[in-house]
Amino acid sequence: EAQVTQNPRYLITVTGKKLTVTCSQNMNHEYMSWYRQDPGLGLRQIYYSMNVEVTDKGDVPEGYKVSRKEKRNFPLILESPSPNQTSLYFCASKRTVTYNEQFFGPGTRLTVL
Amino acid sequence: QKEVEQDPGPLSVPEGAIVSLNCTYSNSAFQYFMWYRQYSRKGPELLMYTYSSGNKEDGRFTAQVDKSSKYISLFIRDSQPSDSATYLCAMSITGANSKLTFGKGITLSVRP
Numbered sequence: 001e002a003q004v005t006q007n008p009r010y011l012i013t014v015t016g017k018k019l020t021v022t023c024s025q026n027m028n029h030e031y032m033s034w035y036r037q038d039p040g041l042g043l044r045q046i047y048y049s050m051n052v053e054v055t056d057k058g059d060v061p062e063g064y065k066v067s068r069k070e071k072r073n074f075p076l077i078l079e080s081p082s083p084n085q086t087s088l089y090f091c092a093s094k095r096t097v098t099y100n101e102q103f104f105g106p107g108t109r110l111t112v113l
Numbered sequence: 114q115k116e117v118e119q120d121p122g123p124l125s126v127p128e129g130a131i132v133s134l135n136c137t138y139s140n141s142a143f144q145y146f147m148w149y150r151q152y153s154r155k156g157p158e159l160l161m162y163t164y165s166s167g168n169k170e171d172g173r174f175t176a177q178v179d180k181s182s183k184y185i186s187l188f189i190r191d192s193q194p195s196d197s198a199t200y201l202c203a204m205s206i207t208g209a210n211s212k213l214t215f216g217k218g219i220t221l222s223v224r225p
Binding site: 004033040041042043044045048058059090092097098100101102103104105106107 | 145147154155156157158159162201203207211212213215216217218
């Protein structure tokens with residue numbers, strides 16, 4: 001089944017404790033992206049990657065890092081999480097940067113205490 | 114002014130009603146217009162997309178784009194309880210990222 005998977009689905013952590021949210025897609029997509037979704041603010045892009053070893057900032061990159069060493073994986077790293085990073089996070093992928101249909105993962109709900 | 118504005122809702126309608134969901138935008142460079150549906154505890158899924166102005170129909174769903182007014186709509190005919198979800202409009206321009214700019218979403222509830 002074609003899909004985007006994320007782990008963990010739920011995470012509660014404390015301020016300053018480094019964490020990684022993994023994202024993997026099995027559709028051989030070149031383009032991958034991370035979003036956060038907050039009430040009243042909607043979905044905002046954090047980082048994106050147009051292909052392996054090519055990443056760039058989205059609208060809200062502060063406090064996050066990403067890497068794209070393999071085509072299928074695009075982990076999101078929070079080196080020192082803070083409470084304002086409490087949010088619902090979505091990974092997404094699409095065939096190429098110009099392709100329209102973007103597939104979203106199921107989401108990771110992160111709470112930083 | 115935000116780039117994409119969407120009625121905040123929520124919206125509750127009886128089964129069988131025609132639903133109209135709308136978004137306005139300020140960036141005239143947007144060329145691709147999409148509607149995503151998001152069920153509770155799930156990621157958004159693409160429902161429809163339209164390039165430039167015009168209408169597109171898919172079953173009970175019709176997407177309309179009016180670039181002159183910077184206004185897009187999604188119509189749902191014969192609404193069903195299974196249509197209950199959050200609907201997000203999204204737009205993009207062609208370019209290096211072609212990232213999606215989303216509206217905040219509107220939650221629709223269709224009452225049996």
